[in-house]
Amino acid sequence: MLIGVPKESKVHEYRIGLVPMSVSELTYAGHEVIVETGAGCGAGLTDECYIKAGARIASGADEIFSKADMIIKVKEPLADECKKLREGQVLFTYLHLAPDEAQTRALLESGAICIAYETVTNPQGSLPLLTPMSEIAGRLSPQVGSVALQKNSGGSGILLAGALGVPAADVVVLGGGVAGSNAAMIALGMGASVTVVDCSAMVLASLSSRFGPRLRTIFSTHEGIAKIIQNADLVIGTVLIPGATAPRLLTADMIRSMKDGAVFVDVSIDQGGCSETSRATTYSDPTYIVDGVVHYCVSNMPGAVARTSAFSLNNMTLPFIKALADKGYLQAFAEDPFLRKGLNVYRGDLTIEAVAFAHGLDYTSAEMSLGLN
Ligand SMILES: NC(=O)c1ccc[n+]([C@@H]2O[C@H](COP(=O)([O-])OP(=O)(O)OC[C@H]3O[C@@H](n4cnc5c(N)ncnc54)[C@H](O)[C@@H]3O)[C@@H](O)[C@H]2O)c1
Structure with a gap:
């Protein structure tokens, strides 16, 4: 799978979706990773660190969004990033859709598969990526x-x-x-x-x-x-x-x-x-x-302590990113009900009930959308 990591565009957001250690792990497993130039600088992670870990450096976000099968970010996509998402592309990041109707609608229109870190669960019922x-x-x-x-x-x-x-x-x-x-x-x-x-x-x-x-x-x-x-x-x-x-x-x-x-x-x-x-x-x-x-x-309070935050976040997200990359999203969702809880938007369906309720939009269960029923 080709995994893309754009530079975060939110004001004073210095975190990055993958640290070099995670890139090594993914490239070792046979995946390709492209990272936008300078994306890790705010967390003290230079392009050279990423090249050493096996990534390719892209000159801008457009290349990442147009080529990658899966985009890994930290913060929710801003309006211009939502427009760059492609149908069938996987986006894995924090989304926080309940207070953000504009983003919810933009993600629905994109046709992308949008997984929110903050709604992935674990067997204990807590939120391991939040x-x-x-x-x-x-x-x-x-x-x-x-x-x-x-x-x-x-x-x-x-x-x-x-x-x-x-x-x-x-x-x-x-x-x-x-x-x-x-x-x-x-x-x-x-x-x-x-x-x-x-x-x-x-x-x-x-x-x-x-x-x-x-x-x-x-x-x-x-x-x-x-x-x-x-x-x-x-x-x-x-x-x-x-x-x-x-x-x-x-x-x-x-x-x-x-x-x-x-x-x-x-x-x-x-x-x-x-x-x-x-x-x-x-x-x-x-x-x-x-x-x-x-x-x-x-x-985005943790953005100010970007280095601690990027490593801490990656420790928790990497197993899910690997599962999505290794198995493909359909198999990964079918096998893992806790990852499935993270699915917020699936090819135009809103698959999280609380967000549908917040914005008065139609809700379709993730199982129904994925054809798992
Ligand atoms: N601003 C930021 O940069 C930033 C960063 C990380 C997390 N957060 C946010 O912080 C918030 C808390 O996250 P968390 O992981 O600690 O959640 P959590 O689920 O661990 O804790 C939330 C607590 O709120 C309590 N609660 C719910 N309704 C309540 C009520 N009416 N009265 C009193 N208590 C109530 C729950 O019982 C629970 O103990 C989330 O909104 C999360 O998105 C913000």
């Missing part, structure tokens, strides 16, 4: 939140750890899954006073036994959240309903009730965000202020 980036975004969130709390960023001028005789900052993490538990771990490590809110008693119990009494946990209710965020210095949103638009836990009124200069980091922004006041930002202008609350809503 996990590495959620871990990184979660770990980054107290770091970016602490900078946003600085006076020069528009924040209240509070240090997360406090100081001798001065209390530490109050951090509230909404959602205690992968991103949330990692956010809590780093915020605790930075000396903050941390509370995690989740709607799953099992999630709260596991956090409690992991962190002990240092971590406060509360069950997710509208009233409970409204109360706790009034005193918070930093709120980190990490809730997720797999495949669907993020639940809007914070209303504009709740944001208004927060302290002046408080910070809200919305990690869930790639699924539409968990506050009525959230709108996606990029690393070139990451924050904006609503009613005195600094909002940080960068939808």
Whole structure:
């Protein structure tokens, strides 16, 4: 199979879909890989590294999209990339279609086979290809939140750890899954006073036994959240309903009730965000202020730590990429129901129910589309 890796085109996105180690693995198995020139530079991976691993270097994205049987990316394709996709071409990347009707329609029109990293599952029912980036975004969130709390960023001028005789900052993490538990771990490590809110008693119990009494946990209710965020210095949103638009836990009124200069980091922004006041930002202008609350809503947070992220992502994606390349997508989907969960768009069919529901579009099951019934 000819596998193509274009350079990411999102603002300040420095990750790359395949690291050289993965290219070696694929070329060793008899596949061909073409990588757009300079695609790995942001992660410190030069064209020479890719040539050594067995890849060919393409001068531009057009060559990759016109020749490759399968495109491996990191972020969702932008409008001009959607236009380059060909009928029957496989696209394997993060898609986040629930909050993005324009992209959903463009992918349906392309006739391509679009597999989303974030909806691939595993036998434990979790999301193995979302996990590495959620871990990184979660770990980054107290770091970016602490900078946003600085006076020069528009924040209240509070240090997360406090100081001798001065209390530490109050951090509230909404959602205690992968991103949330990692956010809590780093915020605790930075000396903050941390509370995690989740709607799953099992999630709260596991956090409690992991962190002990240092971590406060509360069950997710509208009233409970409204109360706790009034005193918070930093709120980190990490809730997720797999495949669907993020639940809007914070209303504009709740944001208004927060302290002046408080910070809200919305990690869930790639699924539409968990506050009525959230709108996606990029690393070139990451924050904006609503009613005195600094909002940080960068939808590709791990892109800033591209090297760690690219390697971490590839560790998890490579087995699925190899299965698709070695067996062809039809056999790979037929044999692996967990990979099949990643199929969002198949030759003009929308095969993910939550996205069809979000946009009022027709849904066809992956099994039906693939003729597996
Ligand atoms: N912005 C970025 O750059 C970036 C990077 C990686 C991941 N993400 C996003 O981070 C989000 C979290 O991902 P994850 O892997 O941690 O998900 P996860 O499934 O591990 O955790 C989500 C948690 O939210 C909880 N939850 C759901 N509804 C809730 C509610 N109403 N109240 C309280 N808790 C609720 C769930 O019980 C679960 O524990 C996703 O939207 C993911 O796409 C964003």
